[in-house]
Amino acid sequence: MNLELSPSVKYWSQFFHPIMMWALLLISVYAAYLGLQVQRTxxxxGEQKKELxxxxxxxxxxxxxSILLAFMVxxxxxxxAVTYINNGKLFVGPHLLAGLGMTTIIAFSAALSPYMQKGANWARVTHILLNFTLLGLFTWQAITGMxxxxxILTNA
Structure with a gap:
């Protein structure tokens, strides 16, 4: 049984990750907005709190x-996986290492949720710092990803 992908599938599969990540970056900005509104609330x-x-x-x-956590991981x-399938190796460099760091950061950030729900202010502050660090890294990742x-387009 041959599991080799066709050249066309291998080529086009390389664009799913960047498209998905750009969408997640935009969703991350929206999540930051919502988080700031939670803090504002x-x-x-009084009346302003009731409205918020x-x-x-x-x-x-x-x-x-939760959606960001699942789809970012x-x-x-x-x-x-696509890089390995297409090249037989991973290219260890700043883009990969920062991406692994981002995956770790979002996991730790999400893990703080139970503590925040119980009112732990240290968890809220840590969550905010981690997420703004994540947003900065994510923006840089989008640029290096392009x-x-x-x-890829030049070598096609």
């Missing part, structure tokens, strides 16, 4: 965060 008083609560920012932030593994896509 927490700090609000109606936005259900905490629920939406948690749901979007799957996208990271998928990107490495350089890799350009190399």
């Amino acid at each position: 927490r700090n609000a008083q 609560i109606k936005g259900r920012y905490n629920v939406r932030h948690y749901q979007i965060g 799957a996208g990271s593994i998928g990107g490495m 350089q890799i896509v350009q190399k």
